[in-house]
Amino acid sequence: MxxxxxxxxxxxxxxxxxxxxxxxxxxxxxxxxxxxDFTRLRRFLVLGSEGGTYYTSEKKLGKENAEAILRLIKSGNGPEVVKEILRFSLDGRTPKQDPILFALALCARDDDPETKKAAYDALNSICRIPTHLFTFVSFAEAMSAGSGWGRAHRRAIQNWYLTKSPKSLAMAVTKYQQRDGWSHRDLLRLCHLKAEAPGLACVLKYIVKGYDECNKEFGSTDDVHIDELMSFLLAVETAKSCDERYLVQLITEKGLVREHVPSIHLNSQLVWAALLNGMPMTAMIRNLGKMSSIGLLAPRSDHLKNVCSRLRDATLLQKARIHPFNILLALKTYAQGHGDRGKLKWDVDKNITSALNEAFYLSFKFxxxxxxxxxxxxxxxxxxxxxxxxxxxxxxxxxxxxxxxxxxxxxxxxxxxxxxxxxxxxxxxxxxxxxxxxxxxxxxxxxxxxxxxxxxxxxxxxxxxxxxxxxxxxxxxxxxxxxxxxxxxxxxxxxxxxxxxxxxxxxxxxxxxxxxxxxxxxxxxxxxxxxxxxxxxxxxxx
CATH class of the missing domain: 3.40.50.410 (von Willebrand factor, type A domain)
Incomplete structure (x- = not known):
């Protein structure tokens, strides 16, 4: 008591x-x-308005935060708002990207030319993965009231694709294919993108026309980089229907990730063991329950030792921008032995909860x-x-x-x-x-x-x-x-x-x-x- x-x-x-x-x-x-309003902005970027508060609804809280941002822009502080959004995003100070992307879209869709330019200039640095880009576009579209895609908006989306290396773009577009009703094909159609570089042209062809049409144009070249791209894209397509052992080989040799794996293979220890070897830190933390439920993280196993060792590595945590709140969320979820949705259950291992506990403190700046x-x-x-x-x-x-x-x-x-x-x-x-x-x-x-x-x-x-x-x-x-x-x-x-x-x-x-x-x-x-x-x-x- x-x-x-x-x-x-x-x-x-x-x-x-x-x-x-x-x-x-x-x-x-x-x-x-x-x-x-600047303090209000920072609170919103970190805490968002999801779920509201004890006294205020989510809708009202979101509206109040948006009004605070708009007041800052109208008072001539738009570029400073964008700088703050960019700083919080790059420093990994926020648990979720949605408030960051909402605020950025508000700035991008504002009438002030300096604010708009600053927002679109920051787009590439903030939208680091396609999921972020889709969410930004969804927010921007909701704010545009049917006004369409202007030149600045089209150019910013074009640059997002054109500034990527062909290899990283191929991984990104096959790993994150769509969100919020938007796909890469939609964005390419609306931004009127054309690529002159062969590597990027290859990936864009795959997005718009699929593997078979892409293979007709790029399948027989003397360019070793194009051959590498086509080999990766073929692996992605093959993974959709191959057996377990060949899938493990593709994961190991071609670097396929969790999002490339069909649902029929998501209860396979062999598949998850192969994924774990190159799994990004964020994905590993998110899938601790799943890997435990299929027995991959058995007591005293090498896989368990590997996971715990990575969770205690401050350098890996900082490099991956793992936010403390997401680790606390993972800890609370893992410790309850079941997910919030669905029927997934697992036996809780004290080694993992202990490692997550340490990871929480390590994820803050020392x-x-x-x-x-x-x-x-x-x-x-x-x-x-x-x-x-x-x-x-x-x-x-x-x-x-x-x-x-x-x-x-x-x-x-x-x-x-x-x-x-x-x-x-x-x-x-x-x-x-x-x-x-x-x-x-x-x-x-x-x-x-x-x-x-x-x-x-x-x-x-x-x-x-x-x-x-x-x-x-x-x-x-x-x-x-x-x-x-x-x-x-x-x-x-x-x-x-x-x-x-x-x-x-x-x-x-x-x-x-x-x-x-x-x-x-x-x-x-x-x-x-x-x-x-x-x-x-x-x-x-x-």
Whole structure:
């Protein structure tokens, strides 16, 4: 059971149901500060609006975020918006690409020429695989209101294909063939693409006319590179109907991947063993349950050792841009022993859960301990029970516990507490694995939201705190004093110029941090750069 801590409210203060200067009504009936549109943009890029929040529907939240982006563009900040989108995408700071692609499409379809040019110039760098390109086109099409494909749009799609090497394009178009009702053939038809280079022309012919027509034109050449391309494309076609052993040979010799394998062979240990040898990190993490269900990752097997070794390799994780949230999602899903959909089940292996636990911390940018004194405060109120980023297995409360564990494992001088309408002692230790920590946080009784409690408690108990980190959706309303005022009271009483970092766990427009106080900072929950930002702010670097 949670251990409740007695906290006395400061007298003669403005309650959270009344505004301080500069505050706006939040969705819970209290008052918070409105974040600026750039902060709103960053929250959206990382957290999206999928699933909405406890108080706001997904549709409304998505509309509000789009309006914030459009305001930035209309105020002349469109190119800066694109730079931010590009930076978050290239640095791997977001769990999902859809918010990135939605924001990019908004910029590309805007009337401002500078914003439009910046967006299309960034397209190749952001749309790294065809799935991203299809999603971008789908968003752009929805925003165009039937206005068709303009010159800039056609040229950008053309460049996506023309800047690829023939070999990488052949792999891409056979691995990711369609999404959201769009196929490569559709895009080539609409962008009027023609390729002069023989290699690219070969791949485009295959896309539009199929293998047989492609073979008629390119099957008998003296070009070794064309021969290599045709050999790969033949392997892709052969894989659709060959037997298991020949398929294994094609995977090994031609580099075929999971998407090339027909469903009739997806329960074969031989096929999965061949795939695992060259399987990308993201695909490996996504298919841990499947490989376990068919017995490939048997206890003490070489395949199990291989998987665990790769999960513990920080270089591989960083190179593959594996986002911490996706590892936490994989851990929570794998640990339950069954998928969210369908009938797939597996025996859970502690070696894999342990390796996933380590991979989670390794996927964040490494930071040195600051030596500062921290109070980590987790919002465990009712509004934090909503799913984070639309996940069925991870709530905002789970996510906040996982984020706090990152700091708790780096810093040595900290206290960890939870709060709703009361302050509770959180039964979490750094020695726990993530599944244990998130399970512990989910058992704490919930109530209303009073984000001032951590600062009130620290003042009352005369704790020496340099940095308060509050993990919350900022829907505070319950207390008799606002969090910012509670922090000012703490500073005055202790003489410590304490900082407040608000880790936003929802992509809404609210924050308990006063934007005019340089000692308060908003960061985005599950931004993979969050630990580095916390470190720099705690040390006073900005």
């Amino acid at each position: 949670a251990e409740y801590m007695e906290v006395e409210e400061d007298p003669k203060t403005v309650p959270q149901t009344a505004p301080l200067p500069g505050q706006v009504p939040n969705s819970a009936g209290g008052y918070s500060f409105a974040v600026n 930071v040195e301990p600051t030596g500062k004194r921290f109070l980590l405060a987790l919002d465990v109120s009712g509004s934090m029970t909503c799913p984070v980023m639309g996940s069925r297995v991870i709530s905002c409360r789970d996510a906040s516990a996982a984020m706090a564990m990152v700091t708790a494992r780096v810093e040595r001088n900290y206290e960890l507490m939870g709060f709703s309408d009361k302050l509770v002692k959180v039964p979490i230790k750094p020695s726990m694995n993530l599944d244990e920590a998130t399970t512990a946080i989910s058992r704490i009784p919930m109530g209303g939201t009073d984000c001032a409690l951590p600062m009130i408690y620290a003042k009352q108990k005369k704790l020496k705190i340099d940095v308060f980190i509050v993990y919350t959706d900022s829907e505070t309303w319950f207390g008799k004093i606002h969090p910012t005022e509670a922090l000012k009271n703490y500073r005055k009483a202790t003489g410590i110029d304490a900082k407040l970092i608000v880790c936003g766990m929802a992509s809404n427009k609210f924050s308990i941090a006063d934007p005019n106080d340089p000692g308060m900072l908003d960061i985005v929950g599950f931004d993979s750069a969050a630990p580095e930002i916390i470190n720099n702010f705690a040390l006073g670097y900005f």
